[in-house]
Amino acid sequence: MAENGKTFSATPAPYIHSADTVAKRCWGQLAALMPVIFAAGFFGKTEFLHVLLLSLISAVAFELLGAKLFGKKDKLHHGEAILIAVLMAILMPPGCPSEAILLANFLAVFIAKEFFGGMGEYLFHPVLFARVFLHASFPGMTAEPLVLHGSFWVLTAVGIGGLILVRQKQGYWETPFLYITLCSFCTFALGRWGNDPGNFFSGVLLTAFFLLADPVAMPLTRRGTRLFVAGAALLSALLSPRGFSMAAAGFSILLMNLLTPWLDVWLRPRPSAAEGLVNAGGQS
C-alpha cells in the first residue's frame, strides 16, 4: 500500500489503449508481403535477392543518415524504411542497374520521406514517388517489374498476401475492393484488356492491397478515401496503354495524393449535422 503522501503520475485520460501501434502496422504489412517476396525470389532467383538485399541495405543506410542529418532519433524499429525497401525491390524491373536501386531508395527514404518531415508528414507515397521519378528519368527503368512477368503463382502469392493484410484490418475493406473492380471494369470497357490477364491482375492486386495500404498521403475520412481510390483506379485504367502499367498506377496514386488536402477539407466531417452540437459547450 502506498503510504500517505506518495504521489502518482497524473497524466491525461484515457488510461487504456487499443495496443495498436505504428510499428505493428508496418511489420504487419511486411508479414503480408512475405508470400510475394517468396514468389518473386522463386522466379527472380539470385537477381531478385540481389535487388532486395541492395534495397534493404541502402534504405536502412539512408534512414540512419537522414536521422543523423535532421537530428532525429532513427525510427528503424518501426520497420518503415524496411517496408519501403521491400516494396521498392518488388517494383524494380528485372535487370536494373545497382545505381538505379540506390537512387530509388535515396529518393524514397531521403527525399520523399525524411525531407518532407519524416513519418506521417510526407505528401507523396515515397515508393511510388521514387519509382515514377526513375521511370521518367532513367533509361531501362520503363520495363514492368518482375511480379508482372510472373505467372499464376505470383498472382496467388499476391492474393494470399492481400488477404493476410485485409485480415489485419489496417484500412477499409473497400479500398482494395473498389480499386480492383473499378480498375478492371474500366480497362475492360476501354478494350485495353491485353492478352495476359494474369499479369493484369497481379499488378492490380499488388496496387490495391499494398500500394494503397499507406494511409499517410491519403484522405482523412472514409468517404474521402473511397473517392481517392476510385480516382486512382480510373486514372490508372485511363493512363495504362495496354493491360496494366505500374507506372500509370503509380502516377495516378501520386496525382490523387496531390488532391488529398482538398479532399480533406471538402469532405470533412460536419458536426453541425449532428444535432447542433457545435455550440453545446459545457454540461447540458
Add this chain to the structure above:
Amino acid sequence: MAAPKPVGIRLERKKDASLLNWNLKRLHPPEKICVPLRQGSRPCVRVGEQVRIGQRIGEPENPEEATVHASISGTVTEIAAAPDAMGGMSVRVVIQKSTEPKLAPGVWEIRKGWEQIPAGELEAAFQCAGLVTTDLSAEPVHSKIKRHAAASTLVVNCCEPEPYVTCEQTLLLSHPVEVLKGAELLRKALGAEKILLAFETCNFEIGELLKSKIFFLKWTHAEARAVPSLYPQGTERLLLQNWFPGEKEKAVVFPASTAFAAYEAVAHQKPFYERLVTVGGECVVEPRSLWLPLGISFQDAIHACKGVMREPERVVMNGPMAGIAQADLNVPVTAGTAAVLALPKEITKKGPEEPCIRCNLCVNKCPAGISPVMITLAADHQELETAGIFGAAACIECGNCGYVCPSQRPMLEKIRTAKKKLGISGTKPAGAHHG
C-alpha cells in the same frame, strides 16, 4: 433517413471482478473524513463542535445551490481549503470519528405518506436533503429540475459504458424497485409524462428486471430501452442526441443512482451524504461496489477493499477512458466519484508519442462526428481557427480518439487545450464545484 449507426468502441468491460462481491456493504466509519463544501457555501458548524450523521454542515448563499451534510458522526477538527479530485481547491470540514455513530434527528425516518406527497413539496425535499446529481457535473437536483421545466420525458440512465465501473449495475440489481420509485418522484417533480430507462444491451438482465418491475407496478408511462454497449454510448449527451434529435429540451437525464438517492431523500428523509462507489482495478485486493460516505479519502476507500496487492501505476477517479488520474490519494470521494481505480503498469502503459499517420481511426470512432485528427494537427500548428472549423466545440471528451490512435498521440489533452484556448467550456471544468 434512418437513424445514424451508433459510433463507439467495444471495450473489454472488465466488470466481473467487482461484480463478484455484489452485496452492497457499508463501511465501518473511517477515523477521519474531510467533507468538501460546495463552492459558494459557508460552513454552519464550528471547530470543536459535535456533529451527527446527516447533520447540515454547509449552507449555500444562493438558494439554487445545495446544502452539505456530515457523513459520519464526530468532532469537527478543522475547516480549511485543500485540493480535490478535479484538480481544484475546495473548503473542507474535517470530522474526527466519535466512538458511537449517531444519527441526526429525523434522518432515516420514514416520511408518512411519501408516495402521495404533492409535486410542489418534492423540490423542497430534494433541496433539504442536499441532493445533487451523481455524475461529474454534481448539479443540485432541485435546480436541474427547475432548469428543465419544459421537459416531458425523464430519462433514467442505467448505463455504465466505462470499463471496471459497476456501481449503477449493482445498485439496479439490488434495488430495482427503489430506483423506479425514485424515478417516479423525479418525474413528478419535473411534471414530465414519461420515464425512459436506458440500459446497455449487454446488461439485458437489468433490462428484464426493470421491465418486470414496471409490469408489476402497472406503470404504463415507463419503458426500459436498450442502448448498444459501445463506449461511450449511454452517456448523457449521446442519449439526448440519439433519442431526442433536435428537441433536447424535451428530455432530461438523471443517473439511476440519483433516482435512488431521490427515493431515499423523500421516503427515508435521508440527506445525501453517501454514494455507491466502485473501488476496483487490477491492483485492489477485493474490488467491489460499496457505500462510501462523501468525503472519505481515496486512500481509505482503497483500504476499505483490503488495500492494494501491488503498487498501482495510476489511481484514477471514474473510468479509465475519461477519468482523472490522481497524484495524491488524500483527495475526497464526492458526488461525482463513481469509481476509484488502481491500475497497474501493464494496463496503463503507453508508448512514446509518434507523428500522426492519418490512419482515419480517430475520425471513425468519434461519437461526436468530428475530425479529432484535424483538430489536433491544427492545434499543434497553433491554428485555432481551423480547430474550430473542424468541430472542436462538439467534442464530448470521451477519450475514444486517444484510445485508438496507433501513434499514441495524447489526443484528448490536445483537444481540451484547444477548446480552452477557443474559450469553449469543457465538460469537466477544472476546480468544478461539487459536494
